[in-house]
Amino acid sequence: MKRFSELSEKEILALAISMEEEHGRIYLNYAEGLRSEFPASAKVFEELAAEENEHRRLLLDLFTAKFGNTIPLLRASDVKGFIHHKPLWLATPLRLDAVREQAEVIEYETRRFYERATECSQDTSIRKLLGDLAIAEREHESLAERLTEQHLDKDARALEEDTQKRMFVLQYVQPGLAGLMDGSVSTLAPVFAAAFATHSTWETFLVGTAASVGAGISMGFTEAMSDDGILTGRGSPVLRGWITGIMTMIGGLGHTIPYLINDFYMATVVAIVVVLIELWAIAWIRARYMDTKFLRAAFEVVVGGLIVFGAGILIGNA
Numbered sequence: 001m002k003r004f005s006e007l008s009e010k011e012i013l014a015l016a017i018s019m020e021e022e023h024g025r026i027y028l029n030y031a032e033g034l035r036s037e038f039p040a041s042a043k044v045f046e047e048l049a050a051e052e053n054e055h056r057r058l059l060l061d062l063f064t065a066k067f068g069n070t071i072p073l074l075r076a077s078d079v080k081g082f083i084h085h086k087p088l089w090l091a092t093p094l095r096l097d098a099v100r101e102q103a104e105v106i107e108y109e110t111r112r113f114y115e116r117a118t119e120c121s122q123d124t125s126i127r128k129l130l131g132d133l134a135i136a137e138r139e140h141e142s143l144a145e146r147l148t149e150q151h152l153d154k155d156a157r158a159l160e161e162d163t164q165k166r167m168f169v170l171q172y173v174q175p176g177l178a179g180l181m182d183g184s185v186s187t188l189a190p191v192f193a194a195a196f197a198t199h200s201t202w203e204t205f206l207v208g209t210a211a212s213v214g215a216g217i218s219m220g221f222t223e224a225m226s227d228d229g230i231l232t233g234r235g236s237p238v239l240r241g242w243i244t245g246i247m248t249m250i251g252g253l254g255h256t257i258p259y260l261i262n263d264f265y266m267a268t269v270v271a272i273v274v275v276l277i278e279l280w281a282i283a284w285i286r287a288r289y290m291d292t293k294f295l296r297a298a299f300e301v302v303v304g305g306l307i308v309f310g311a312g313i314l315i316g317n318a
Contacts, residue, residue, distance in 0.1 A: 001078060001079060001080045002078060002079050002080065003079070003080050003081075004079055004080070004081055004116065006122075007079070007120075009120075009121055009123055009126055010063075010066070010067050010072065010123070011072060011074055011125065012117045012120070012121070012126075012130075013062065013063045013066070013067070014034050014063070014071050014072045014073075014183070015061060015074045015075070015076070015079060015113075016059050016113075016114070016117070016130070016133070017059045017063065017071060017165040018073075018074060018075050019058055019076055019110060019113070020052045020055045020056035020059060021052075021056055022075075022076070023049075023052045023106060023110065024049045024052035024053050024056065025049075026089055026106070027045045027046070027048045027049035027052060027103070028045070028046070028049045029089035029090075030042075030045040030089055030094065030103065031043070031045040031046045031049065033089060033091075033094035033099075034094055034096060034099065037096075038096055041096060041292040045099075045103075048103075051136070055133055058129060059129070059133075062125065062126065062129055066123070066125075066126070072307070081111065083105065083109060085102060085105070085106065088102055088104070107137055107203060109135055110137045111137035111138050114130050114131070114133045114134035114137060115134045117130045118130040118131045118134060119213060126204045132240055134183070150309045163277055167317075169290075171239075171240065171290050172243060173285065173289045175223050175241075175243045175244040175247075176238040176243050176244065176247045177218075177247075177249075177285050177286065177289070177290070178219070178244055179216070179219055179223075179243065179244035179245065179246070179247030179248035179250075179251065179280070180247045180248070180250065180251045180278070180281070180282055180285070181213060181251070182215060182219050182248050182251065182252065183215055183216065183219075183247065183248035183249060183250060183251025183252040183253075183254075184251035184252070184255075184275070184278040184279065184282060185251075185308050186211075186215055186252075186308070187208060187212055187251070187252035187255070187256070188275065188308040189257070189308050189311050189315065190207055190208070190211045191204060191207065191208040191211065191252075191255060191256055191259075191271070192268075192271075192313055193311075193313070193315040194207035194208070195259065195264070195267075195268060195271075196313055199264050199313075200264075201259040201260070201261060201262060201263075201264055201267050202259070204256075204259040204267075205256060205257075205259040205260055208252060208253070208254065208255070208256025208259065209256055210255075211252055212248070212249045212251075212252025212253045213247050213252075214257055215249070215252055216245040216246065216248040216249035216252070217245060219244050219245055219248040220241040220242060220244050220246075220248070221241065221245075221247025222244075223237070223240050223241045223243075223245075224237045224238055224240060224241030224244075225237070225241075251278060254274045254275075254277075254278050255271040255272075255274045255275045255278065256271075257274075258270035258274060259271065286317065302309075
């Protein structure tokens with residue numbers, strides 16, 4: 001995958017053309033899927049698709065004038081930093097709130113792309129068009145208001161989330177949750193394996209601390225290097241790395257600290273209680289911010305945690 005900073009002006013225009021084509025097709029699929037139940041909202045997406053098609057025409061005209069008729073095949077998936085969007089347009093029936101949310105994220109990401117591309121462009125005509133398209137995409141971000149003005153039912157209104165909340169989830173909740181899950185679950189095996197192998201609370205504490213700190217450093221660097229945040233709006237990679245790393249360490253240290261208690265069995269009971277609290281917290285966060293039903297989230301987390309916990313005990317008693 002290429003980094004955005006490595007793209008030439010020719011490749012930037014080619015990528016912009018590809019994005020506008022894809023977004024136009026997505027919006028037409030939204031319109032088709034919503035037409036029977038939300039005809040007014042479907043009309044909004046048809047208008048958005050027409051605007052994306054006009055943007056594509058302007059970009060094609062400029063590309064042809066500058067670089068000729070051969071357009072490099074370059075998609076968002078070929079460039080590091082773009083969000084992978086779930087194919088909601090293939091779902092039946094379409095949920096209006098989910099469609100609106102994804103469309104807003106797409107427009108937000110596209111605006112940031114054009115703003116960044118404008119800053120990098122040296123050609124006057126290219127810079128002007130990219131700047132104009134950034135302004136047009138900014139106007140698209142009022143999509144929630146435009147759809148709310150249409151005949152939305154109470155359920156759709158209740159489920160509406162604004163762009164700011166989604167960005168908060170992208171920048172803070174997702175990296176924090178990833179760290180908490182990794183720290184809580186991945187350290188279960190080494191901590192309880194050490195506990196049942198040695199029956200020493202101090203040695204178990206040392207093993208758990210080492211595993212938690214090591215996992216935190218590893219996860220922090222992984223998150224920081226995964227995405228620079230320029231195009232996705234996920235924020236500073238350094239900040240996300242810190243959040244992920246710290247939450248990973250917290251997840252592991254939670255059931256490690258009880259082994260500061262000298263009594264082995266008491267420490268183990270407290271550690272197990274802490275593990276249950278950690279798993280409940282993970283399930284609640286997933287249900288609250290990741291659009292997952294609590295019982296399903298709890299089942300998935302608990303099953304995974306119990307498997308790792310059981311593996312640690314079996315290894316410790318081997």
